[in-house]
Amino acid sequence: MWMRNQPRQGLIVSSKFVHLFVHLAVLVGACAVLILATILIPTRVQAAGPALPSGTMQAKAVTLCMECHDAHIIVQQRMAKPAWIKEVEKMTRWGATVAPEDKDALVDYFSLNFGVDVPAYEATMTAATRSAKKAKP
């Protein structure tokens, strides 16, 4: 809504030159803010969950493996390397754009951080909101 209305308002009041200039500046500013916001927002949404662990493959794993889902589904697994190879292959078939030269390092990164001997992941809880008190079966 906001995105569509704002530029129109800007154009309607721009009958005078000075105003046009001011409004154009506001428009440009608004666009910059919007671009900034769209860049920032995916990060906020991704942040709704655990982070992938640090390591040389962290940045690539974030880009490749958090496109469709967040990190929850990854960090709760405790599997050995042969299983991680199959999993990365399955996700690649499903659309993860893993470059052939990155595959081994990515598999090592996941098997090291989420191998069978790593302590279990502790799940978090969703908040109790106000509707909890009113809840009926």
Add this chain to the structure above:
Amino acid sequence: MITRRNFLYGVSGTMLAAAAAPQLAWAGETSKLVVLGKEEMIVRSFRFLDLEMPLSGFGSWVTPVNHFFVRNHMSGPVDFDAEEYRLTVGGEVDNPLSLTLKQLESLPMHSIVNTLECAGNGRGFQKPQVFGVQWQKGAVGTGKFAGVRLGDVLAKAGVKTTGKHVSFRGLDVVPGKVPPFIRSIPVEKALHPDTLLVTHMNGAVLNKHHGYPLRVVTPGWIGAASCKWLTEIKVLEKEFDGNFMKPGYRWPTRPLTPGEAVKPEETTPLTALDVKSIIAGPTEGAKLKPGLNTVHGAAWAGEDDIVKVEVSADGGATWVDAKLDPQQSKYAWRLWSYAWKPKQRGEYALQSRATDSQGRTQGAAAKWNPSGYLYNAIDQVKVHVDA
């Protein structure tokens, strides 16, 4: 006067609400996830949303919607338009249909109480561990589901004699090259009078997390047989064979040793749930006082009835019958309780074991399978009794 600063906040605030989807928000940096309509659920995944019912949920026979587990393979519909919505019925039928919600709702309504359980419930207890959502006890819940009979809709379409299986597809948004979530059930189960196309759950219109406006409920079967956001029904000559039927949701036709691989030919699609009981209280590691301590939980057996739940307080050496709660309905779990009175202090291993009307019972270990489905080992909770 709008300063640049609050202008920015204003924009990102609105955008955040929109981007984070109407039902979901992140409440501050350190606080908990807020999922509107869901309370104190265990977060197995946020995107896609997988929420597990906490143990307290086993306290009521009908699970409140705000505690009902959520399982998604991908995300549900984003821009749903009830006016545009149609349910199509095609394939091996005489009259293909395209129905509006109103047309569907003009058919007679029926309701059932059904325990819905994800086939992967308990996967987190499998040894050796397997890939998938690491559910513990709560990917299960019991709802009152109301809607029209799938059989009535199929009768309108006229199933041809060649029609042997019925497949379902929902409005799920399929990411990348992920195969769509389509599964089929045999025509006999589809025509069963208890198999419903559901519009209401616990007396209210279906919540979006549970498949609004329409979902299948295939009673007594694994949750994956109860497709959400249903939009397409196809009658097929053969079982559907896409990813979520094969290799997904299959069961070995011979016993496996834990960790053993199985050939695809040695597997068959999962159908009904197995017999199972869980202890909801006391909880693992609880410190109790000698005297009366009620052990309680739930037991269910898919299409079959629970006939007995036994409890052991000595790690399975001796068993006593628990009391079954009188509330019952075909396909619904039975709540049970046992008045346990430990006299001596010490460590105890409490166990529960259910038996169903087919004579099936729970074993000390679950039947291991590579995807960790239908975990139903005897449940165990270790507690400490102190004076």
